[in-house]
Amino acid sequence: MNPKLALVPLALSLSACDARCSPDSGRSSSPTPMPSAPTANASPTRTDGSSPAVPANSAQPSRPASGALVASTNAFCTDLWGAIRDTQGNLAISPASIVTALAMTLGGARGDTASELKRALHIGGSVDDFIASTGELVRTWNAGSGPTVLRVANKLFGEKTYAFEQPYVDKTGQIFGAPLEPVDFLKAAESARKLINDWVAKETQDRIKDLIPANGVDDQTRLALVNAIYFKAEWEDPFQLAATKPAPFSVTATDKKDVPTMNRTGYLRHGVQDGVKILELPYKSGDSSMVLVLPDAIDGLGGVEKAMTPKAIDRWMRDLKFERVSVALPRFEIDPPSSIELRTALGKLGVKTAFDRNKADFRDIGNPPDPADRLVISKVFHKSFVKLDEKGTEAAGGTAVVMARAGSAPPKDPPKEFKADHPFLFFLRDTRSGLILFMGRVADPTVK
Numbered sequence: 001m002n003p004k005l006a007l008v009p010l011a012l013s014l015s016a017c018d019a020r021c022s023p024d025s026g027r028s029s030s031p032t033p034m035p036s037a038p039t040a041n042a043s044p045t046r047t048d049g050s051s052p053a054v055p056a057n058s059a060q061p062s063r064p065a066s067g068a069l070v071a072s073t074n075a076f077c078t079d080l081w082g083a084i085r086d087t088q089g090n091l092a093i094s095p096a097s098i099v100t101a102l103a104m105t106l107g108g109a110r111g112d113t114a115s116e117l118k119r120a121l122h123i124g125g126s127v128d129d130f131i132a133s134t135g136e137l138v139r140t141w142n143a144g145s146g147p148t149v150l151r152v153a154n155k156l157f158g159e160k161t162y163a164f165e166q167p168y169v170d171k172t173g174q175i176f177g178a179p180l181e182p183v184d185f186l187k188a189a190e191s192a193r194k195l196i197n198d199w200v201a202k203e204t205q206d207r208i209k210d211l212i213p214a215n216g217v218d219d220q221t222r223l224a225l226v227n228a229i230y231f232k233a234e235w236e237d238p239f240q241l242a243a244t245k246p247a248p249f250s251v252t253a254t255d256k257k258d259v260p261t262m263n264r265t266g267y268l269r270h271g272v273q274d275g276v277k278i279l280e281l282p283y284k285s286g287d288s289s290m291v292l293v294l295p296d297a298i299d300g301l302g303g304v305e306k307a308m309t310p311k312a313i314d315r316w317m318r319d320l321k322f323e324r325v326s327v328a329l330p331r332f333e334i335d336p337p338s339s340i341e342l343r344t345a346l347g348k349l350g351v352k353t354a355f356d357r358n359k360a361d362f363r364d365i366g367n368p369p370d371p372a373d374r375l376v377i378s379k380v381f382h383k384s385f386v387k388l389d390e391k392g393t394e395a396a397g398g399t400a401v402v403m404a405r406a407g408s409a410p411p412k413d414p415p416k417e418f419k420a421d422h423p424f425l426f427f428l429r430d431t432r433s434g435l436i437l438f439m440g441r442v443a444d445p446t447v448k
Contacts, residue, residue, distance in 0.1 A: 072123055072130065076099060076120065076122055083345035085305045088443075090336075090447055093439060094437065094438050098342070101154075110361040117354065120350050135176050147233065148231070148283060148287075149231065152227070156180040156225055157181050157224040158183065162223070164365060183224075186219050192217060193214075196212055197211055197212055204229070207394070210338075231395040232392070232394045233392050235392045236281075236282045239263065244331070244390060249444075250422040260331050262327075262328070263328050269322055269323075270325045275297070276296065277294045279294070280292075292420060293426070293427070301424065301441065317429075331389045331445065333386070333387040334385065334448060354376070395428065395438055423441065
């Protein structure tokens with residue numbers, strides 16, 4: 001049986017053993033029970049009974065994301081989108097979720113395995129600094145208060161007979177608030193899969209279900225490293241329900257559909273450049289926003305996606321200015337039935353050794369005496385949910401922070417027009433740092 005390791009919501013599951021192993025070699029010759037995460041690192045139990053998120057008061061006090069982390073995450077985001085953009089239809093990912101899970105994984109990697117992950121994540125400086133900065137940002141999100149609901153949770157689900165390296169368990173628990181829970185992959189992999197999926201569903205208010213698909217883990221799995229994010233916020237200025245009317249949406253240059261379309265006019269940050277219109281819609285809390293990118297041409301989205309870079313996104317945002325804008329925006333909900341498998345996409349970004357059962361080096365996570373028991377990644381699963389309506393946005397599997405805007409009395413001149421009546425991109429951004437938390441494509445608002 002080939003080794004298996006899966007990443008989910010993001011979850012990352014590492015497996016042991018290669019095709020030459022005997023049936024019993026999935027465990028070490030003298031298995032040592034998996035160490036439990038230290039009590040001091042465990043997250044406090046929530047009053048609502050759900051699993052703990054990263055504690056706001058763990059480790060050092062939180063501070064805003066570093067410029068290096070923002071630049072790295074946004075560059076990784078556009079690279080990853082380029083690797084999956086040929087996927088047809090509506091599509092959404094959470095760079096924040098994926099990067100958090102990969103940062104936890106990188107913390108246990110060595111050699112070429114670590115170097116490839118570092119390059120893919122565009123880490124120019126110290127890996128330790130990158131990991132620490134990611135953990136600080138997670139704590140910042142969890143420490144937030146106000147009208148926005150933002151919850152981040154991390155957890156390690158480990159085979160109960162496998163000996164994990166205690167320094168890795170301690171570090172991941174301290175920095176990311178990710179406790180290690182013993183499970184029985186060896187004899188009850190399906191029950192373990194259900195346990196993980198149930199945890200993810202609970203952490204995301206049932207918006208992310210069945211993150212790990214059937215056979216996503218098996219008796220060779222030794223660790224599932226899981227990140228789950230839930231976000232819900234109201235617009236600073238909501239759309240009026242009475243103003244929502246059916247309007248045509250051009251799915252292609254020749255195919256139109258009537259879709260419920262929200263309408264409002266107000267002062268918003270708006271821009272026109274590079275063959276696109278850009279609009280920023282702030283949320284009530286004032287530290288995150290949704291940015292919409294609408295190509296001028298009905299069939300122009302593919303070209304925009306192909307040319308998209310971090311510099312292009314920075315230019316879009318830099319040139320926005322407050323203008324009176326008439327907005328027509330379809331309601332939409334992206335709720336895919338199955339997860340995205342990111343192994344191929346990560347391979348395009350140069351992450352190859354981590355998936356190679358002969359070369360993967362995760363000895364800082366587990367260093368068994370039998371080389372056949374060493375860990376390797378086999379699959380990476382990711383799933384995102386995004387719903388946008390008159391009140392605001394709900395998202396799971398990714399993260400966003402809220403942003404406010406200024407306003408003034410409307411002039412007599414006619415407003416600018418932002419009419420999203422054909423395929424467009426969206427970004428959820430942390431407006432304090434500029435970090436992209438969610439991004440997606442709406443190709444057809446009538447399809448989830």
